[in-house]
Amino acid sequence: MSTPNLGLELVPSNSLQPSVPINDTLQAIDALLQLAVVDKDLAAPPTTVESDSGKRWIIGPAATGAWTGKSGQVALCTGATLWRFLEPRDGWEAVVLDEGALGTRYRYIGGAWSAV
Structure with missing residues (x-):
C-alpha cells in the first residue's frame, strides 16, 4: 500500500524489516521536496x-x-x-x-x- 499523493510505500503493520520501506520513503521525500x-x-x-x-x-x-x-x-x-x-x-x-x-x-x- 502506498500514499495517495506521492506514492510513498507504507510500512506494513507486521513488517519484520521496517527499515527497508522507511529508507525507500525517506529517499523519495529527499528527492521530491x-x-x-x-x-x-x-x-x-x-x-x-x-x-x-x-x-x-x-x-x-x-x-x-x-x-x-x-x-x-x-x-x-x-x-x-x-x-x-x-x-x-x-x-x-x-x-x-x-x-x-x-x-x-x-x-x-x-x-x-x-x-x-
Missing part, C-alpha cells in the same frame, strides 16, 4: 559517479539506455550509474537549473512538464 533538476531534455542517462547521488533529472522524450520507457519521469541518481525513477503526478513542480540564470520553473499537468 524542493525539486530542482539538473536538466529536462536528456534522452540518455549521463555518466554518473558516487558523488552525483541525489542529483535529479527530468527524462526527455525518446529515452534510451537505462532511461528507456521513462520519458517525463524524474530520474534520481542513487550511485555510480544507478537510478531510481519517480513518476510525476499532476501539480508537481520543479526548477530546471540549466535554464536561465536562476533556473526555470516547470509544472507537471496532464502528462507533460510545462514552463510556469
